[in-house]
Amino acid sequence: MIFTSVLLSTTVYLLALAPSSVQGINQYKTIGNVPKPATCGNSGVLPSGGWIANKRCGYVMGTAMAGQRFDVHSTDGTNYHYGRYRGTGGNFCTWLVPSALDLSTQTTIAASCSTDTAANMCNRNTFGRDFDSPPHQGNGAVVVPLNLSGCSGFYNYFIDSTFQTGSFQDPVPFNMALTSNAGYRYSTRDGRASMVRANVAEWGQVIWFFVPRSCIAGQLPATLNNDGGDSC
Numbered sequence: 001m002i003f004t005s006v007l008l009s010t011t012v013y014l015l016a017l018a019p020s021s022v023q024g025i026n027q028y029k030t031i032g033n034v035p036k037p038a039t040c041g042n043s044g045v046l047p048s049g050g051w052i053a054n055k056r057c058g059y060v061m062g063t064a065m066a067g068q069r070f071d072v073h074s075t076d077g078t079n080y081h082y083g084r085y086r087g088t089g090g091n092f093c094t095w096l097v098p099s100a101l102d103l104s105t106q107t108t109i110a111a112s113c114s115t116d117t118a119a120n121m122c123n124r125n126t127f128g129r130d131f132d133s134p135p136h137q138g139n140g141a142v143v144v145p146l147n148l149s150g151c152s153g154f155y156n157y158f159i160d161s162t163f164q165t166g167s168f169q170d171p172v173p174f175n176m177a178l179t180s181n182a183g184y185r186y187s188t189r190d191g192r193a194s195m196v197r198a199n200v201a202e203w204g205q206v207i208w209f210f211v212p213r214s215c216i217a218g219q220l221p222a223t224l225n226n227d228g229g230d231s232c
């Protein structure tokens with residue numbers, strides 16, 4: 001009898017505390033050697049970290065570099081995570097491919113990404129312009145071929161969830177002169193960075209990254225695509 005009443009009063013105490021605590025979500029360290037998302041029809045590995053994208057299987061917007069942090073707000077049925085990437089110079093809400101987190105590094109942090117941000121970035125014109133193709137086309141294909149041998153490559157450019165401008169971060173560790181079958185995808189809204197893909201000889205993998213648009217401007221066609229209007 002005495003034992004039961006101690007348990008009861010402990011329970012009441014915990015319940016009374018719960019409503020006043022801040023809503024906590026889980027934060028984890030990001031890892032390298034991430035599998036490309038099979039759920040999007042990809043195979044291969046991402047040595048430096050997982051892709052971040054504007055939605056599940058959407059446009060690549062950067063790389064969650066190994067050893068950085070990601071706050072998980074939600075996880076969909078295919079294990080894509082929506083939440084905050086805290087990178088070298090970037091700190092913004094985005095989608096992360098499955099299996100890109102070290103689940104043994106869990107800590108708790110306050111939620112900070114809204115469903116409005118997730119909805120807004122579904123429209124590709126929120127973060128990019130001058131696409132190689134109309135919406136839902138060109139995915140996985142080289143539509144605008146490039147030679148990147150003279151360019152510097154960076155895994156990340158965006159700095160915050162407005163996606164209006166940025167700064168080049170996380171130089172790629174591979175030899176740009178040994179890239180092949182490179183292609184252009186889109187440019188950032190400020191016109192300073194372009195998202196490209198290339199076969200990386202050292203890894204035998206197609207890798208996505210940013211280059212300064214000025215480095216490839218002379219290789220771009222006069223007309224690129226600015227159709228948008230998609231929502232999730």
Ligand SMILES: *[C@@H]1O[C@H](CO)[C@@H](O)[C@H](O)[C@H]1NC(C)=O
Nearest residue numbers: 146147148149150179180181
């Ligand atoms: C790319 O450009 C470099 C420098 O101009 C040149 O040496 C190289 O052959 C080019 N690669 C291809 C595949 O055209």
